[in-house]
Amino acid sequence: MDLTLLADAPTTAERAAVDAVVGSAPGTGPGSPTDPADGTGAADEGRRDLLLPAFHAVMDAVGWISRGALSYVCETLHVPPAEAYGVATFYALFSVTPRAPRIAHVCDDVGCAAFGGEDLCAAMEERLGPEGSGEEVTWTRSPCLGLCERAPAVFLQTTHGHGQIAPADADAVTHALDGEDVAGPDPVVSTPQAGSPDLELLSRVGVVDPGDLDSYRAAGGYAGLRRALAVGPARVVDEITVASLTGRGGAAFPTGTKWSAVAGSPDPVKYLVCNADESEPGTFKDRVLMEADPFALVEAMTVAGIAVGARLGYLYVRGEYPAAEAALLRAISEARRHGYLGDDVMGSGRVFDLEVRRGAGAYICGEETALMNSLEGRRGEPRAKPPFPTVSGLFGKPTVINNVETLVNVLRIVEQGGPAFASVGSGRSTGTKLFCLSGVVARPGVYEVPMGTTLRELLELAGGVPVGLKAILLGGAAGSFVTPDQLDVPLTLEGTREIGATLGSGVVLCFDESTDFAAVLRRIAGFFRDESCGQCVPCRVGTVRQEEALARIERGREIGGRTVELQLLDDVDRVMTDASICGLGQTAASAVRSALSLGLIGSGGGARRNGDHP
Known part of the structure; x- marks a missing residue:
């Protein structure tokens, strides 16, 4: 198409930032959106799917997206400026107007507000002035940052790097904004059960070095992929179906149904997407898995991709999770270097590779079709369904979308078999489930329990039923409140439905009688x-x-x-x-x-x- 570009020119720094992203983009081979053999016509739009990475690169380099930078991105990726502007203004972490290059996003959401968040906002205003007012350094209020177990939380977005502080105080934040190194929160601290032999999903947290492939393999890593290659894709899909694994992101859709539909599609090009844009207030389980056990997610996505016939997978990680993104990039690089990703996975002749894409601060992108639009370089607005993603998903191709916890479950199903997984729990609620406990609990953090464990038993694991407990927000902001007289509800899809609640994303946020x-x-x-x-x-x-x-x-x-x-x-x-x-x-x-x-x-x-x- 012919483009009418803006007259403004990019700076040298902006041009270099964009070139670094576009020039190093890995997704140009078979099965990618620019593969001429896929018949989608996506190549006519250039690499529009690199719009978010290009904007992130500019933001990281100079702190905002100028007209010159926007025009250069449009020219390079062949995207109309009006559409690119619509994308840039959709996401909270992007700015098309000059703003301070060093920003502290202070959480004032339900998980932090009453636990130091409001006090921290007041302290930041006293030190740095009104919200958003500083020219070089500033602060702003933020929705949930996924660090609820260590409130109050802060996300740092600066041109010298991103970081997280939790629990945060005014001194730590201002020092970090001045350029001091920030040691990100240790995910092991967020898992009070770490080291327990009864765990499945959290079994490697605190045991393996998340940056060491040999450490992961010594703890049984890649046994699942090895067995998946041995038994073949059809058997893997059957095991997932027999296991009755449901989505762990909140919708609880049968995973086997998705996989079967995509695996059975005659289309030669298919995609796998991991929804790691965990943004539900009160939720932080996926962050812990990604930071503490990234190779497990990479392995699980490889198993899933090969099982459904996808040659390329996208891992869409939340923009406020810099430590998780870094851990995943390291894990993918190591897996690729050792032959666990690429053109010949483990010598099997199977092709599968991964790309990591960073979100930009939009809760709506947790909705699967909005996430696909975001990956394609569009505004993160949901699509009307049907067609469903399994028929026409990413780039118009059959697509499986699962969240982090769902995918990591795949490894134990492949290793132990579907019937063994289904033997835990009952009905549609099988296996174990991760819950995020925060608020007025003695030991907040991520807990893994078998489906069917009661809410009371879960609270006992976290130090007992809180004194003066008034209500619990179950399932997150999109969930429901339950009261102390409902603590014996079994934590299953069926049990929570009977009391008019939902498991949702696994949030258990406790409030006492002092709560407003x-x-x-x-x-x-x-x-x-x-x-x-x-x-x-x-x-x-x-x-x-x-x-x-x-x-x-x-x-x-x-x-x-x-x-x-x-x-x-x-x-x-x-x-x-x-x-x-x-x-x-x-x-x-x-x-x-x-x-x-x-x-x-x-x-x-x-x-x-x-x-x-x-």
Whole structure:
């Protein structure tokens, strides 16, 4: 196509940053979006799928995306400037206006706000001025950063590197912004069960060196891939189906059904995508797996890719997870160097390779079709279904999308067999499950328990039922609140459904009697308001109306009285749930609905304890 580019020219630094990404892009071989044999026509758009990596490179180099940089990216990747601008402005970690090259993103979400987050925001304002005001160094409020077990949390986005601090204080943040090295949080600290012989998914955490392939192999690594190659793709898919493995990201879709559909497709080009854009408030299990056991995910994706007939896989990792990204890049490089990835996997003649793509701060990209759009270099807006990804997914090809925990389960299924996995739990709830415990618990962290373990038993593992426990947010911001009289619910898909709750992504966020639930609900509503992609009216408008009503209730300024406001919330809930295009809008009112039904609003007061911000 003919492009009308902007007149602005890039700086030398911007040009070099873009060239470094485009010139080193690995995805140009068979099965890639530029392979002329795939028949997709994707090559006509150049390498549009490199749009996010190119923008990240510019941000990392100079701190913002200028008109000159945008124009050069468009020229290089053959993307219309208007469309590229739409992508650049969609993501929270990108900026098309000048801003400080050193930024501290301070979490004020439900997992951090009441546990030091608001105090840290106040301290940062005192030291660096109002949010976003500094020219060289600044700070900003952030949604959940996936470090809830060590609140409060901070993500550093700077031109001299990215980092995480948790728990964070003002001194540590300001020193890091000044260029001091930051030792990222140790994932082993986040796994109180580390070292237990009863673990499956977490068995190697704290045991293997995440950067050493030999250490991984000594702990049984690559036995799963070896067996998968020995028994063949069809047998692997059958084992996954027999195991009744369901998706661990929240939707709980049968994994075997996805794999069978893609494996059985006659299309010669297929893709595998790992959804590692873990952004559900209160969730951090995938981060721990990626940081502490990255080779397991690389191996599992290799097994999955070969099983379904994909020659290329994409690992879409959350932009706020720099340590996880670094660990995965090292693991992929080592696996490729030792013949576990590439044109001849383990001497089998099978072809499979991986690319890592960094997200850019958009919760909606956890939705599978929005993630595919993001990978293709488009705005992360969900697609209408059907067609489903297994038929027409990434670059229009059959695609399997699974999250990190789901994929890592594949290794034990291949090694032990589907029936052994299915023997744990019951019904559709088989195997073990990872749960993220935070809030007022004695030992917050990631816990692995068999499906069917009760909520009470899980809390006992974390130090016992918290004193003064008032409610638990189960499943994350898109989940529901449960109360102390429901602690004996079995943690299965069926058991939680019976009490009107959901396992979701495995969040168990505990609140005590001092909690201001009106403020908590407003923060949840504000999260969905900010993260709505705006594509459909029910979600775009509904999330705003929901947050406005909760703000009025929180401040005691109800219009027409409390009954009228609650009826409005109920009406908005129905519209979003029934008419939104994707799961974000469909579940944006879930926590609010459950809190209202339990009468949590009003318990603990109505005003914020640490300031009042919109």
